[in-house]
Amino acid sequence: MAWAASNEKFFEPLKDVFSKLRLRANIGLVGNDEIGSASDRFFYLSNVNMNDAGFKYSFGTDGGYSRNGISVSRYNNTAITWETARNSTFGLEASLFRKLDVTVEYFLEHRYNILMDRASIPLSMGLEGATPKANVGEARSRSIDINMNYNQKFGQSTGLQFIGNFTYAKNRFEAYEEPEYPYPWMYRKGQPVNQRWGYIAERLFVDDEEVRSSQARFLAVPLPVAAISNLET
DSSP states (O other): OEEEGGGSGGGGGGTTTEEEEEEEEEEEEEEEOOOSOGGGSOTTSOEEEEEEEEEEEEESGGGOEEEEEEEEEEOOOTTOOOEEEEEEEEEEEEEETTTEEEEEEEEEEEEEEEEEEOSOOOGGGOOTTOOOEEEEEEEEEEEEEEEEEEEEEETTTEEEEEEEEEEEEEEEEEEOOOOOOSSGGGOOTTSOTTOOOEEEOSOOOOSHHHHHHOSOGGGGSOEEESOHHHHHO
């Protein structure tokens, strides 16, 4: 959907300043069925191994007779569906004094039904080795993009052009399947989708003299943190 305001009659007095003014917006709903791994293609079917040596049982005199057991690596789940994303874009296009062209776009995305492993399944359910999955994840993204193009002519054969752009993007998990952690920094909910996780160290001692002169020797021990990228700045 778009509206060229500069084509309207009431806009004529502003044509000397805004030679072009156009507003546009769109909204869309898309689905992604490429979820899970290649072995998870048919979620409505169970994966059963009828001859699993890992579940072998021996019996008879002195355990002389053995038979392989049955294992389940996935239970059927007919409630699994595709991942869904609702996208919205709002844009503005303007030309000022017939020299400066400006394009501004604001983008929003809401992804939901993200497939994840269930994190809080008690052992009493007997599902060890076959963790069920569900469409429980949710994430939001937003970004803004600004492009500017300035043209200035000097005579018939000389001109000057400036081009600039600005982009800002941010996303985060709104819902993430995870257990109850003892520390807040361990949770992925509220963190960026591509957040780096792991251990960091303050640095290593370079020689024995630095070790002897240091009063905080524990700083060389790796410290677990969630927002490594934030600490690096």
